[in-house]
Amino acid sequence: xxxxxxxxxxxxxxxxxxxxxxxxxxxxxxxxxxxxxxxxxxxxxxxxxxxxxxxxxxxxxxxxxxxxxxxxxxxxxxxxxxxxxxxxxxxxxxxxxxxxxxxxxxxxxxxxxxxxxxxxxxxxxxxxxxxxxxxxxxxxxxxxxxxxxxxxxxxxxxxxxxxxxxxxxxxxxxxxxxxxxxxxxxxxxxxxxxxxxxxxxxxxxxxxxxxxxxxxxxxxxxxxxxxxxxxxxxxxxxxxxxxxxxxxxxxxxxxxxxxxxxxxxxxxxxxxxxxxxxxxxxxxxxxxxxxxxxxxxxxxxxx
Numbered sequence: 001x002x003x004x005x006x007x008x009x010x011x012x013x014x015x016x017x018x019x020x021x022x023x024x025x026x027x028x029x030x031x032x033x034x035x036x037x038x039x040x041x042x043x044x045x046x047x048x049x050x051x052x053x054x055x056x057x058x059x060x061x062x063x064x065x066x067x068x069x070x071x072x073x074x075x076x077x078x079x080x081x082x083x084x085x086x087x088x089x090x091x092x093x094x095x096x097x098x099x100x101x102x103x104x105x106x107x108x109x110x111x112x113x114x115x116x117x118x119x120x121x122x123x124x125x126x127x128x129x130x131x132x133x134x135x136x137x138x139x140x141x142x143x144x145x146x147x148x149x150x151x152x153x154x155x156x157x158x159x160x161x162x163x164x165x166x167x168x169x170x171x172x173x174x175x176x177x178x179x180x181x182x183x184x185x186x187x188x189x190x191x192x193x194x195x196x197x198x199x200x201x202x203x204x205x206x207x208x209x210x211x212x213x214x215x216x217x218x219x220x221x222x223x224x225x226x227x228x229x230x231x232x233x234x235x236x237x238x239x240x241x242x243x244x245x246x247x248x249x250x251x252x253x254x255x256x257x258x259x260x261x262x263x264x265x266x267x268x269x270x271x272x273x274x275x276x277x278x279x280x281x282x283x284x285x286x287x288x289x290x291x292x293x294x295x296x297x298x299x300x301x302x303x
Contacts, residue, residue, distance in 0.1 A: 015053060015094060016068040016175055017086075019150060020101030021143055022120055023108045025159045025167050026070050029101060032168035033175065038068040045075050046082035050089055073143045074120045083149060097261070098154035099174060100147075101167075102197045105140050107160040112136055119143075155262040156198035161189075166301050174262075177292045182256045184248075184287055185264040186280040187296040188222070190272030196298065199266035203244055203279070209234050211274040221300055222277025231278045241279060245286055252290060272299030 016038065018029050026042075034040045044052060049069060056067060071082060086096050103111075112119060121139035155174060159167055177183045189196055191206065211217035211227050220227045231237045248265065255263050265283065269275040277297055284293045 014066075015089075015096055016066075017096050017098040017154070018068060018070040018101070019072055019098065019147070019154065020157075021103060021108065021140065021147070022073060023111045023117075024101035024103040025162070025164070026072060026101055028164045028167050029099065029171045030068065030070055032171045033068040035168075036066075036172055036175065038066045038175075040068045040070070042070045043074050044069050044071060046071055046078045046085055049082075049085045050092075053089070053094065072120075073146060079146060079150070083153070086153070097175065098150070099171065100151045100154035100156045102151070102156050102158050102160075104158075104160040104194065104197065105137060108140050109136055155185075156264070158197035158199075160197065161193050161298055161302070163302055166298075169301075170296060173294050173296075177294060181291050182252065182260055183262045183292040183294060184252075184284070184290070185262055185294045185296065186284045187264060187266045187298060188272055188276035188280040188300065189266055189268045189298045190270060190276075191268045192270060193272070193299065195268065196264075196266050198264050200264045202266045202268065203240075205240065205267060205269050205275045205279055208237050208240065208269075208275055210270065212271060217274070220274075221297075222274045222279070223281055223300075227274055228278055228281075231275065237275075237278075241282055244279070245283060248283070248287060249290075252287075272297070 016033060018026055018033070020026060030040045030042060039056070041052070049071070052069075053067065056065065071079075073079070086098070089096055119136055119139040121142055122135050157167070157170055157174075162170070187196055187199065191204070195202055209231070211220070211222075211230055214230070217227050217230060222228065222231070244265075252263075267276040267279040267283075277300055280295055280297065284295045287293060
């Protein structure tokens with residue numbers, strides 16, 4: 001048996017890697033995974049990841065315990081070793097499901113102000129704390145730069161507008177989706193609260209008739225039959241829905257050939273309650289036959 005073969009047999013078949021910007025919710029994500037039955041390790045040096053997985057497999061006598069590992073900028077000096085480690089694991093037959101947590105700079109600054117915690121990059125070479133607000137913003141931007149390549153290989157979740165309960169639910173959705181094939185994520189949102197940072201495609205449906213201005217439809221959502229029936233009767237709604245569906249159907253094979261794990265399609269309207277929700281539900285239903293689909297309603301689920 002060759003060393004490569006032995007390594008492939010000794011390693012778990014799949015591991016969840018949680019990473020992202022400091023303050024974006026990695027602790028919440030890890031707790032969600034732990035509650036879901038994962039064995040979680042926080043802040044593991046990237047160069048130790050392959051060896052840790054082999055030791056874990058040997059320790060459990062061949063049992064496939066579900067593993068989740070968090071890696072972030074606290075291991076900044078070791079980050080260059082992470083992508084080669086992931087490539088090595090792939091060559092050994094290990095599927096790494098990478099989740100990258102993101103948030104806007106404004107949201108991150110607010111969270112650090114509320115918790116009074118120090119950003120891991122907000123010190124100088126001597127370890128002395130520098131001037132606060134400007135340094136915090138600079139540290140966040142530096143962290144984004146350091147994690148750019150890793151972000152491009154992962155499934156991104158924008159936590160700027162998410163409550164902890166929403167983040168926990170979305171993380172569980174991701175890890176329960178089938179691994180390997182392309183997973184379509186459809187997300188509704190309100191433009192007034194900002195465009196999701198995790199979107200691959202963004203569609204604006206604010207030009208369409210708005211059920212908000214119909215008294216009996218205002219308290220309902222795009223998941224309710226009266227709203228869905230009203231929108232389905234609008235010619236412009238039907239046309240835009242068909243055009244978005246046709247675009248996705250045309251280009252999904254190219255994304256699959258590019259070995260993308262996830263594709264996030266964000267649909268936005270004014271309040272994130274009616275039109276965008278309807279579009280997300282319809283698109284998920286129409287494209288469900290092309291593979292795994294996940295549905296998210298950022299504003300609606302936050303009620």
